[in-house]
Amino acid sequence: MKRFKILITTLLVVATAVAGLASWWLFQSNQVSINAQTRPSTMKKIRKRPAKSKSVRLVALGDSLTQGVGDQRKQGGYVGQIRQQLIKKDHLAVTTSNYGKAGDRSDQIQARLTASSAMQKKVKSADAIVMTVGGNDLMQGFQAATADGSTSIAKMDTAVANTQRTYAAKLTSLLTQVRSLNPTAPIFLFSIYNPVYVYFANVPQLNVYINEFNQTTKSVGKPFARLYFMDINQRLSYGQFDTVEKRAALATKDAQVNKNGVNGQTVEKSLMTNPDGELNKYLSPADHFHPNYTGYTQMTNVLYKTMQQHQQWRP
Structure with missing residues (x-):
């Protein structure tokens, strides 16, 4: 019970620090167009007209994972990477519009969409829509459960269950609005993950x-046509501990480290002094929370594969 309280406290401490450090920026990529040009000819025979560029408009909505927080190369996280993959592999002209904002819950994403006619216009004209949502909603539930300074598994269970119900209604509203603006573009929806798994594997x-929240997201999205849920939970939570044996060894090690109890400051100090900067190779050493460039590559690979499986977005 004590270790569980420490885990939740640590998660909230790290998340609060991240929220304070994250700044707003949008990664707008210029449209790449390939204009085939023909030379004037005096010949009277009819020439075949060159094919027009195949262009794709991709719009990303969401929180810090869409914004690209943690990407040390500052290339726009998965949004910048998916653009490059579509250009190189599919030979498309791709325009991306990034509407990610750190700290946003599902209702706050919708509030921005409702307030911005420019954002609505982009969504309406999108060929594909990608979304990250849910992490900050779950964090709100954790904060509610620990507001009085105490917690228990029973109390946390109740808070998370209540948060799930609220989140389901908010996500339904958000997806309904997106679909009303754009009835045809496929929606590619990411799951959330556990950023502190490697430190509390036991x-x-x-x-x-996390699993329950992801199931809620998947269930809410199921009735919406052309919506595809993409599960990145294990990939980003486990990092390089990608086998049962590796995770068992990690859990044993974590149990030994945490057996006497640690406070949030001690955990944070141990994270900062890790020789590799971050125990999970897919997360940023700057905040131990968001994906780094390699982590966003993992997200991009899942997104690209899913887009290839469901190609309604193609010209």
């Missing part, structure tokens, strides 16, 4: 909440 309760 404490399974947070994984339970």
